[in-house]
Amino acid sequence: MSSTVTPPPTTQGEGRPGGSQGGFSTQRRTPTGLLIALGIVALALGGLFILVTPVNDVWTFVIITGLVLAVLYGIAAFAFEGGRKGKDRLVTTLVWVSFAVAFTPLALVLGYTIWKGLERFDLEFFTTTMRNIRPTQDGGGALHAIVGTIEQVMIAAAISVPLGIMTAIYLVEYGKGRLATTIRFFTDVMTGVPSIVAGLFIYAAFVLGLGIGFSGFAASLALTILMLPTVVRSTEEMLKLVPDTLREASYALGVPKYRTILRIVLPTALTGIVTGVMLAIARIAGETAPLLLTSFGNPNMNANPFDGPQESLPIFVYFQATNPQQTAVARAWTGALVLIILVMSLNVVARWLASRNDLMKTG
Amino acid sequence: MAQRASEVASAPPPPQVVERGPDRTFRLLTLVSGLLVLFIIIAIGVYLFYDAQPALSANTANFWTETDWFPNEDPPFFGIAALVYGTIITSVIALVIGFPIAFGIALFISHYAPRRLARPMAWTIDLLAAVPSVVFGLWGIFYLNGKVIGVSEWLNSWFGWIPIFASDGTYGRSILLAGTVLAIMIVPIIASLSREVFSRTPSFHEEAALALGATRWEMIRMAVLPYGRAGVVAATMLGLGRALGETIAVAMVLSANFEISIRILEPGGNTIAANIANGFAEANENGRGALIASGLVLFGITLIVNVVARLIIYRKREFAGTTAA
Numbered sequence: 203m204s205s206t207v208t209p210p211p212t213t214q215g216e217g218r219p220g221g222s223q224g225g226f227s228t229q230r231r232t233p234t235g236l237l238i239a240l241g242i243v244a245l246a247l248g249g250l251f252i253l254v255t256p257v258n259d260v261w262t263f264v265i266i267t268g269l270v271l272a273v274l275y276g277i278a279a280f281a282f283e284g285g286r287k288g289k290d291r292l293v294t295t296l297v298w299v300s301f302a303v304a305f306t307p308l309a310l311v312l313g314y315t316i317w318k319g320l321e322r323f324d325l326e327f328f329t330t331t332m333r334n335i336r337p338t339q340d341g342g343g344a345l346h347a348i349v350g351t352i353e354q355v356m357i358a359a360a361i362s363v364p365l366g367i368m369t370a371i372y373l374v375e376y377g378k379g380r381l382a383t384t385i386r387f388f389t390d391v392m393t394g395v396p397s398i399v400a401g402l403f404i405y406a407a408f409v410l411g412l413g414i415g416f417s418g419f420a421a422s423l424a425l426t427i428l429m430l431p432t433v434v435r436s437t438e439e440m441l442k443l444v445p446d447t448l449r450e451a452s453y454a455l456g457v458p459k460y461r462t463i464l465r466i467v468l469p470t471a472l473t474g475i476v477t478g479v480m481l482a483i484a485r486i487a488g489e490t491a492p493l494l495l496t497s498f499g500n501p502n503m504n505a506n507p508f509d510g511p512q513e514s515l516p517i518f519v520y521f522q523a524t525n526p527q528q529t530a531v532a533r534a535w536t537g538a539l540v541l542i543i544l545v546m547s548l549n550v551v552a553r554w555l556a557s558r559n560d561l562m563k564t565g
Numbered sequence: 566m567a568q569r570a571s572e573v574a575s576a577p578p579p580p581q582v583v584e585r586g587p588d589r590t591f592r593l594l595t596l597v598s599g600l601l602v603l604f605i606i607i608a609i610g611v612y613l614f615y616d617a618q619p620a621l622s623a624n625t626a627n628f629w630t631e632t633d634w635f636p637n638e639d640p641p642f643f644g645i646a647a648l649v650y651g652t653i654i655t656s657v658i659a660l661v662i663g664f665p666i667a668f669g670i671a672l673f674i675s676h677y678a679p680r681r682l683a684r685p686m687a688w689t690i691d692l693l694a695a696v697p698s699v700v701f702g703l704w705g706i707f708y709l710n711g712k713v714i715g716v717s718e719w720l721n722s723w724f725g726w727i728p729i730f731a732s733d734g735t736y737g738r739s740i741l742l743a744g745t746v747l748a749i750m751i752v753p754i755i756a757s758l759s760r761e762v763f764s765r766t767p768s769f770h771e772e773a774a775l776a777l778g779a780t781r782w783e784m785i786r787m788a789v790l791p792y793g794r795a796g797v798v799a800a801t802m803l804g805l806g807r808a809l810g811e812t813i814a815v816a817m818v819l820s821a822n823f824e825i826s827i828r829i830l831e832p833g834g835n836t837i838a839a840n841i842a843n844g845f846a847e848a849n850e851n852g853r854g855a856l857i858a859s860g861l862v863l864f865g866i867t868l869i870v871n872v873v874a875r876l877i878i879y880r881k882r883e884f885a886g887t888t889a890a
Contacts, residue, residue, distance in 0.1 A: 251719075262712065290780035297677050300669025301686065304756070307749045308693045311704050318707075365598045372595035385599045387875060388606050394803060394871035395609070395864070396810020398838045402860040403609045405853075406616040427605060434602070459584075460591035488697020491812035491842050498846075516699045520813060523703050531707070538700045549695050553688060 236278055244271035265306060272299045312542065319539025322532045332501035332513075337525040344537050346503040347518035351544075353507045354418050354497065354514055355487050358425035363479055365426075366433030367468070373434070374441040375463055386438075392431040400427040401492025409496060418507030421497035421514065425486045432485060436478025440471040443561045473559045477552045484548035488541055490516035515541050613861040620854025628858065634823050634840065636855030637848055643855050645837065645862055647823045651740070652836040652863070655815065656808035658744025658829065659751055664801060667752045671759035671797075676785060687760065694753035702817030705746040706738070710818065713742045717830040732830045738820040740834040746814050751804035758803065762796030763789055795877050802874035806867045812838035837863040 248267030276295030280288035330343035369389070373382055404424040409416055444467050452462040468475070493499075498511040499521060515537055522534035584592070621628060623641050631644020674687045714737040724730045770788040779787060816839035820832040841856045848856060 286780050286783065290782040293782040293785075294677060297669045297673040300666045301673045301678075301690075303666050304670050304690060304693065304752050308689065308696075310708065311696055311700065314704055314708050315700060365601060368595045368598035369602060372592075372599040376592050376595055377599065382599075385602055387879060389602050390875045390878075391868065391871045392602060392606060394806045394810075394867055394874075395606075396806075396812065396838060396867055398810065398812040398841050399609065399613075399860055399864045399867070402841065402857055403612055406612045406857055407608065410616065410853075411612070430602065430605075458588050460588050463591075484695055488695075488699065490697070490699040491816075491838065494842055495845055516697060516813075519699045519703060520817070523699075523706070523817060534703055538697075538703050541697050542700060545695050545697060546692070549692060 236282075237275065240274045240278060241271060244268075244274060268302070269299060272302075315535065315538050315542055318532075318535035319542075320536075322536035323539060327533070327536055331503045332518075333503070335501070337522075337527045337530040340529050342533060344513075344515065344518050344533070344540065346500070347513040347515045347537065348540070349503065349505055350418055350497070350500075350507075350512040350514040351487065351516070353505070354421045354425060354493070354512070355483060357419060357422035357507060358429055358486060359479065359483055361422065362426045362429040362433055362482075366430050367437050367475065369430075369434045370437035370441055371463055371467075373438050375459070375467070389431045389434045392427075393435070395427070396491075397424075397428055397489050398491040398495070400424045401495035403427070404492070405495040416496065416498040416511045417509060418497050418504070418512035418514075421493045421512065422507065424492035424496045425489060428489060428492070429482045429486045432482040433479060436481065437471070437475050440474030440478065440561065441467060443474070444470045471561060473555055474561055477556045477559065480548050480552035480555070484545045484552070487548070488516055488545055490520050493517050494520070515544075609864060610861070613857055613864060617854055617858035617861050620851050621858050623851055624855070632823055632825055634844075634855075637852040641851050641855065645859050647825050648835055648837045648840055648859060649862065650825045651834045652809055652838070652866075654829070655740055655743045655747055655834065655836055656805055658741065659747035659808045660801065660805060662745060663748035663752045663804065664755060666748075667755035667800075667804070668759060668797070670752070670756040671763055672785065672789075674756075674760045675763035676781070676789065687757070690753050690756055693749070694757075698750065698811060698814040699817070701746055701750060702814040705742060705814060705818040709745065710737050710742055713737060713739070713745060717741060721830055729827050729829050731828050735832055736830055738818060738832045740819075740829040742818050743815045743834065743836075744829070746818055747808045747811055750811060750814065751808050754807055755797075755800045755804040758800035759793065759797045762793040762800070766792045795881055799874045799877040802870050802877075806870040806874065809870065810838055810863060810867050812842050815839040816842040 244267050247270045248263050251266050252263050272295050276292040279291035279295070282288065283291060326341055327343040328348070329345055330341070331346040332342045332344075335342035369385070373386055376382075377385065401424045404420050404427070408414060408423060409420050414420070448466055448470060449462055452466045453459075457465070493514055493516060497514060497517070499517040500511040500513045504510055504512045519534050519537040519541065522530045522537060525531065620636060620641065624636070624643060625640045626633070626642045626644050628644050630646050631642070632647035634643045634648070635641065636643040670690055674683050674690070678686055717732070717736040717739065720730050721732045721736070725732065766789045770792065771784055774784040774788045815836050819834050819836075819839060821835040821839065821843055822833040823835060824833060826833060837859045841860055844852065844856055
């Protein structure tokens with residue numbers, strides 16, 4: 203314990219730029235004046251960046267300046283407060299900066315997509331298809347793509363939700379020992395299967411193997427492979443949260459196990475399962491790569507998912523974006539905006555459901 | 566209810582009821598669905614292997630060492646050397662850029678953010694994972710490419726003497742751009758898993774460190790990081806697996822070629838996944854066989870990465886019950 207009396211920490215006013223910082227040895231605080239100086243240095247560096255690089259918009263300037271200031275502040279704190287305390291401050295700053303750095307692209311992607319997407323966000327976009335529309339032409343719409351996406355995603359959900367829930371029931375209610383662990387393990391591994399590989403597999407086994415050809419249903423099968431593991435794992439987590447007392451009460455009344463699961467366990471976990479399913483749907487609704495190999499894409503309306511190539515929103519965005527014409531690119535942005543609205547609203551509703559769920563604790 | 570659960574916990578398990586007809590049927594149904602997962606993984610490997618054979622035997626070049634890709638020619642002539650190189654280099658760049666940020670975010674949310682804000686902030690980062698990759702691709706070409714060109718010119722003018730930053734004067738739609746887009750896409754994956762391990766650090770470890778007078782950073786270094794190391798490694802590998810297999814965003818931002826170049830600022834490069842998406846529509850029967858062969862290689866690489874990552878996670882029992890995105 204040091205007997206030196208430390209003056210109460212003062213928050214502002216005493217430092218002067220380039221002043222007597224050295225005299226603050228007992229102060230152990232970075233002087234405010236230095237902060238101002240650092241701000242000027244950061245502004246200068248931000249400006250310099252704009253000058254030496256061809257990047258020259260306001261946002262880049264603001265971001266660069268902010269980051270430079272944060273890092274300089276951390277270093278100054280390290281230098282002034284010295285040793286352990288300063289290092290702590292430096293890390294704190296870096297950690298805050300890393301969050302800001304990750305937040306930036308999210309804001310940029312969303313903001314830019316909304317800005318660019320609003321140009322063609324009109325009635326025609328939702329009521330017409332790309333039939334007989336050349337890339338250089340105005341107009342055209344994504345009705346065929348929206349229909350395709352809804353059909354493909356719903357079929358994928360109709361297959362993978364029952365399968366996923368049954369698998370989760372096996373893992374929680376029946377599975378023991380090595381087999382259950384193996385299934386759980388490979389379900390996790392399956393989440394890491396690249397979507398393009400799932401597409402290739404359905405192409406090889408279904409489109410080519412059974413000779414059925416490209417169709418929306420083939421796309422649904424590829425999406426099922428991607429959706430299944432997510433549904434299994436989220437449902438499994440929910441079933442585990444159902445208290446054993448509920449099961450025991452049901453057994454005590456003589457209810458068979460399968461009825462206990464179907465009538466007691468599943469309804470109790472329902473909200474959580476729905477949340478997981480919605481997040482899984484949001485995850486597959488934006489998949490593009492597997493659809494290219496299975497439903498191929500089609501500029502015309504094809505409402506029958508079992509016959510012939512079908513368009514979907516992600517494919518629509520991809521094809522329009524690969525055209526250099528401004529009219530096509532504008533359609534791509536609007537398609538992207540619709541896709542983002544779809545995916546984000548699924549996410550928001552799912553989180554809202556989760557926040558109202560009594561079973562789920564924070565985690 | 567909750568209190569009673571703990572009282573009952575010590576009681577003997579309910580006697581095993583004899584399984585009657587519908588009970589047995591139901592159990593078998595669930596077992597079959599469970600086995601389907603194993604079946605799909607095996608079927609993917611078998612089908613891709615089987616369908617790749619005709620193209621591989623027609624190939625007149627060495628599949629592993631050839632860099633060119635002409636499977637639609639007669640005779641076909643292709644190899645995956647350049648594609649494997651491009652796949653790995655873009656993913657490595659993604660990790661170099663993305664890992665420190667994801668690590669920082671994970672620490673921020675688990676140990677630095679104000680309590681009330683931590684959950685909304687974690688949620689915001691998770692939203693980044695929800696953005697479809699085709700949107701990242703679109704944004705990558707039309708917005709980020711311009712910024713990356715600027716940064717590339719600056720890097721080249723100051724650090725051009727380092728071989729990877731060398732350039733013949735052309736920039737953009739480069740490996741650096743693809744790596745940056747991939748970095749944005751894998752940050753939420755690495756961050757959410759790492760944050761979960763960090764927040765599972767036993768609080769008495771943290772309190773012990775703080776009681777010894779440690780600053781917050783010292784506490785994290787002494788208590789949190791050693792505890793979470795395996796989890797962070799696994800999370801990073803899962804992020805790597807995602808980057809290796811990401812298709813459409815890379816296919817859109819790269820201006821594809823089949824050369825092995827270490828100049829990450831110049832246009833060019835390609836990855837296995839992007840090549841499948843770009844080449845599929847125009848490929849003939851043999852060309853599609855060749856793409857399937859490359860897909861099999863990608864499947865093998867990502868399978869190994871994922872299995873190792875999951876093994877690390879499963880070895881830490883406490884951590885086995887988490888759903889990874």
